[in-house]
Amino acid sequence: MKKILLTTLLLILTITINAQTIFGKWNSRTDEGVVDSVLEIYEKEGKAFAKVVEIMNPDRKDARCVDCEGEFKNKPILGLDILSGLEKDDDEWSGGTIIDPRNGKTYKCYIELVKPNKLKLRGYIGVSLFGKTAYWERAE
Template sequence: MKKYICFFFTLACLLQIHAVKAQSVIGKWKTYNIFDKNREEAIVEIYLDKDGLYVKIIDILPPEHKNDLCKKCSGSLKDKPILGMIILRAAKFQDNVWQGAKILNAKNGKEYGCHISIEAPDLLRVRGFIGYPIFGKTLYWTRIE
């Protein structure tokens, strides 16, 4: 009987760990074109650092763009490789949303306000906006293993 209780307890713990992982934004995500939602653009890695949430481009999916530079960026990012670029820094978790940081669109060099939240276990909702969230665009990223 003790073996069964121990087995079920272990199983319950493993299922809980899987559920927590599925609800986390941490991991690798596939991004899509803002105008053509079927066209894959990049793989990003979302991770936590001491001061918040970060998003880094770790792969660019159209092979012809792998060596692109951020020509339209300003400041220290100008003419830097897009591959490996951190496009969001130090977002904070507040009211079930990661917010309080700007996200860089490396195609046009502009930064936007950003809210990131879990839509489903493997679907991330990324809202980029100017000024207020109502003035923006929502993108959906899918989790990859």
């Protein structure tokens, strides 16, 4: 009986810890509220990055970032690292950039876990006052 109780507590603790991190898979929504892609946030050398791991619209599976500039120009959106170089600063990750493959623009950004399964992402130009906030929900 003790083994079952200990295993259950360990499992609950593991689930709780994993749910309180920015890392994992997240649903990105259009302005209309429709999930259009799944992004995976991962850590590399102490910084946070995110790549597109799934595109929901079958007609867009082979879409390319035609409006992007530089190294991202005409790259497939599936597998594209759209979020890069964020560093942990208290409760948020900041100092990085995000590319919007819909329009090809690059913004400064920060992200913050506002609930265990809800992530606040703010993209902006210059100062965060001039920008847009999106909320991503953890993908299951």
